[in-house]
Amino acid sequence: MFSPQGPSLRELAIQALSSVERGYDLLAPKFDHTPFRTPESILDAVADALRPLGPFGRGMDVCCGTGAGMRVLQPLCQARITGVDFSTGMLAQAHSTHPDAEWIRADVLALPFAGAFDLAVSFGALGHFLPAERPALFAGVYRALRPGGLFAFPIGAPPPITSAWYWALLGFDLTMRVRNAVWRPRFVMYYRTCALDAVHNDLTAAGFIVKTVPLAALGRREDGSPRCRLVLARRTGTP
Structure with missing residues (x-):
C-alpha cells in the first residue's frame, strides 16, 4: 500500500488493531515508505525558520519515530542530538539511518531529563496524545530544556469545512473513536484534537512563552492564512 515498499492493507489492519507501541513496532521497517512520515518540505521549512534562531547546543526530537527530525537537528545543533x-522498532530503524545520534527508549509523558537540551522539536506526534495528556507532555519537555531553551513544532491549519480533507479527517477521527470504544488496547491517533489555541494554552500553562510564525514555503489557504505555522515555545529563564 502507498508504494511497492510500503505496508499492505492487511499489515495496516493488524497494526491498527494493536496498541500504539506494538503498532509502530510492526510498521517501523516500512514506515518511511508511507505518507505518515513527515514530508521533506515540512522538515525543510522548519529548519529554515529555526536557522536564524540558532545555533543551538544539544537537541532532542520528541517522539522521533524513524529519525526524520534529525535532518532538522543535525545542522542546527553543535552538540549531541538525541531521539526519544x-x-x-522505530528506534532500531532510526539508529540504522543515523548511527551517530543518541537514541533513548522512554515514555515522553515522563521524560527522564532535566535541564539537558537547548532545542527540542517534534513532528506529527501530538495526535497520539489525548488533550488531557498534553500538560504532562509539555511539562516534561519544559523540564528537559535548559533555561531559555526552545521547543518547536509545526502545526497545520484546519482544512475548511467545504474541502474533502475536512471530511476525510473527520471520518478518520470518528472511526478511531469507534475503534477505541469497542476494542482494546487503544490506538490513540486523532487529527482534530490539536487546535492551535488549545495547544497554545497548554504550553503557556506549562511555563512556556509562546509565539507562532507562518511557514510561508508551505503556502497559504484561499483566505490568505498560512497552511502551516511553526510553534515556538521558549522556556523561561536566562540561558
Whole structure:
C-alpha cells in the first residue's frame, strides 16, 4: 500500500488493531515508505525558520519515530542530538539511518531529563496524545530544556469545512473513536484534537512563552492564512 515498499492493507489492519507501541513496532521497517512520515518540505521549512534562531547546543526530537527530525537537528545543533520514542522498532530503524545520534527508549509523558537540551522539536506526534495528556507532555519537555531553551513544532491549519480533507479527517477521527470504544488496547491517533489555541494554552500553562510564525514555503489557504505555522515555545529563564 502507498508504494511497492510500503505496508499492505492487511499489515495496516493488524497494526491498527494493536496498541500504539506494538503498532509502530510492526510498521517501523516500512514506515518511511508511507505518507505518515513527515514530508521533506515540512522538515525543510522548519529548519529554515529555526536557522536564524540558532545555533543551538544539544537537541532532542520528541517522539522521533524513524529519525526524520534529525535532518532538522543535525545542522542546527553543535552538540549531541538525541531521539526519544517508546517504540523499539522505530528506534532500531532510526539508529540504522543515523548511527551517530543518541537514541533513548522512554515514555515522553515522563521524560527522564532535566535541564539537558537547548532545542527540542517534534513532528506529527501530538495526535497520539489525548488533550488531557498534553500538560504532562509539555511539562516534561519544559523540564528537559535548559533555561531559555526552545521547543518547536509545526502545526497545520484546519482544512475548511467545504474541502474533502475536512471530511476525510473527520471520518478518520470518528472511526478511531469507534475503534477505541469497542476494542482494546487503544490506538490513540486523532487529527482534530490539536487546535492551535488549545495547544497554545497548554504550553503557556506549562511555563512556556509562546509565539507562532507562518511557514510561508508551505503556502497559504484561499483566505490568505498560512497552511502551516511553526510553534515556538521558549522556556523561561536566562540561558
